[in-house]
Amino acid sequence: MKSVILIILLPCFSMMAMGQTKLAFQMEWNGHQWHPDSSYQNAAGETLQINRLQFYTSQWKYINANNDTIDLTTAHFLMNAFAMASLSLPFDLPKNAKTVLFNVGVEKDKNTSGIQTGVLDPSLGMFWTWRTGYIMAKMHGVSSNAKTAGNRFSYEVGGFEPPFDAVRTIVLNLPSGKGSSNQTIIHTNLAAWFNGKHPIQISQTPNCHNAGKLAMLLADNYATLFSIVNQP
Template sequence: MLRFVIILFLLMIDENLHSQDLSSVDFKITCQSEDVLPGQNYVIEGDTLIFDKLKFYITHLELFDNDSLVLRSDEKAYLLDMSDASSLRIPLQFEGKFNLLRFTIGIDSLLNVSGVLDGVLDPTKGMYWTWQSGYINFKLEGRSSNCPARRHKFNWHIGGYLTPYQTQREVSLDVKEDSNICVVLALDELVRRIDLTNTYQVMSPGEPAVKIADDLVHMFKTCR
């Protein structure tokens, strides 16, 4: 009996040593592995780009241990803004084991029609069209030497919650147990997938917005 108690005690100690109390999920915006700074030039496959504005919504933030859900955030939505460093850190308290992070880019249909228009969902945040079109899930504005628009400006305002132009996308990332989960948003991975000579003004729901929404998931990865 004593031997059993000792073994159980040692197993509990081992589990505690191998688990970290999570405190936050941190998002890092990069281009070619460098932190993105507004107004700075970045050259991607011969195209010179400047990123002026980036905002996007995260919803349904969840942690899993293998296939078991262990934590679901109580927040309806998070608005991440490149110009506000504090918004890129999401407080998330959890004690226990986990190995997968899952979230949705954008606002789903239920929240779009719920009438909740306060906090980060307030239309004054610049991420809302109308009650018919709903929220802008992802907004990226900048300049590209390949863009034929005036002053080479491009605007990708990706939204839409009605079939067939839904633009919410789910992201799942394998993560390690630590006090902070670090997620990289690599803008170069997105830009390489989109032809800026043709797709530079996307400002409403439709097929171009759906195509960009499909590409968004490829730029999220965990920090190395």
């Protein structure tokens, strides 16, 4: 009887010994928590309010102390800044992980093999029907600087084939000795959408709806949104 209990408890003990943490995205604007009902200023001084923000993540991996790269999951996730639950990832990240890696976007294979299901179902609106391809990330909003109907800006970034492949791999080093926290926050600085690598002005380019040069600039920018910092 004792041994049976041990067999049941052993995995629990070893999990506790190794330690695991969950990952969750937190939407921010230059270090402050982002609120959907607030207006913000981008680097170009344009005031804007975001009313839709979604992006795919996939190919989640981590690097352990032995420098082995290990797959966390093969699943795709659709992160939605307006749906808190979508921002917490369901898998466990071992605490001995030094680095976590993921892609923003959906890899070529899923763009070239017909209709997918689940979070990749084209009915979710993250897919171009007029030309095949996932919208890797989208940001919609309003800004008085947008010289468009309703002052709307609309960035739908996609493209899976070189030279306009909008998938970006994010590599985040994890702070060492981060204690007993069961959640690791991926700070997501939405301000960087407009200046992470290239300056994007709503007044100049309020819309992106195809693969190409503009999509690549925006993709370079969204590659810089993410960071994991030491938690107090």
